[in-house]
Amino acid sequence: MAFHVILITPGLSELDQARAVAAGPLHVSGSASYPELLALAGFSEIGEVDLTDQYRATAAAWLRESARAAEQLEEIFGSEQYRQAQQERAETLAAIEGGLLRRSLFAARTS
Amino acid sequence: MDDTERAMVEEFDRRYRLGEASARRRVEQAVLGVDYGATSYTTLGQAAQLAERLQLGPGVSLLDLGAGSGWPGLHLASVTGCRVVLADRPKEGLRVAQQRALADGLADQCSVVASSGDLLPFRSQIFDAITHTDVFC
Numbered sequence: 001m002a003f004h005v006i007l008i009t010p011g012l013s014e015l016d017q018a019r020a021v022a023a024g025p026l027h028v029s030g031s032a033s034y035p036e037l038l039a040l041a042g043f044s045e046i047g048e049v050d051l052t053d054q055y056r057a058t059a060a061a062w063l064r065e066s067a068r069a070a071e072q073l074e075e076i077f078g079s080e081q082y083r084q085a086q087q088e089r090a091e092t093l094a095a096i097e098g099g100l101l102r103r104s105l106f107a108a109r110t111s
Numbered sequence: 112m113d114d115t116e117r118a119m120v121e122e123f124d125r126r127y128r129l130g131e132a133s134a135r136r137r138v139e140q141a142v143l144g145v146d147y148g149a150t151s152y153t154t155l156g157q158a159a160q161l162a163e164r165l166q167l168g169p170g171v172s173l174l175d176l177g178a179g180s181g182w183p184g185l186h187l188a189s190v191t192g193c194r195v196v197l198a199d200r201p202k203e204g205l206r207v208a209q210q211r212a213l214a215d216g217l218a219d220q221c222s223v224v225a226s227s228g229d230l231l232p233f234r235s236q237i238f239d240a241i242t243h244t245d246v247f248c
Contacts, residue, residue: 001165001240001241001242001243002160002161002240002241002242003241003242003243003246004152004153004157004161004243004244004245004246005245005246006152006245025150025245026119026122026123051157054152054154054157055152058142058143058152059152062138062142065141065142066138068138068141069134069137072134073134073135073138075134076129076132076134076135077129103152103245105157105160105161105164107164110236
């Protein structure tokens, strides 16, 4: 298997943990170690490649390119939803830059 | 499915519907290098890494969990020749993915399954490779 995973940085304060969850994607979040979860699911040879720098660059690109297309996107989404989406993108970028969110490629094999 | 899960699926359905708009596709093209209607952080280069890691090719069977509108599962099938099953809960994403599979000539290589990851309707060990992009853990 090979999964791209967005992770909350371990050891955050309760407040920062909540900020990370709010700034992350629209998914259920857990607090378990991902390699431990993979091992529990029967995977072995678990490897991790940190992609946080690329995550930051891609999050910045979503924000920048969406701003560049603001007029057309506002026509599609409406002004309020466009503004809210941009705010969420900015919060995600800030959380990555603040060290609250990371992104990794995990690869593993079944035992 | 409880109310929270239902609301999340509905929100993804809404995003996949809006993701079909041409302006939204142009933004995605500029950011990721593709135009599947995705809300992803997986770039074209990172999809190539997945193909290499998973040793995808003709005869290989890939399960893409949380496949959304088909990025990167359909792309991986297209560039490597593998077969892919796209599994996700939001049906709008799967509808968009099915249309893309037909348009890209991938109908024989691609199936879609509306299912959550914890209730997959497959026998064990029938896939050679599994991918899931932007799981939040």
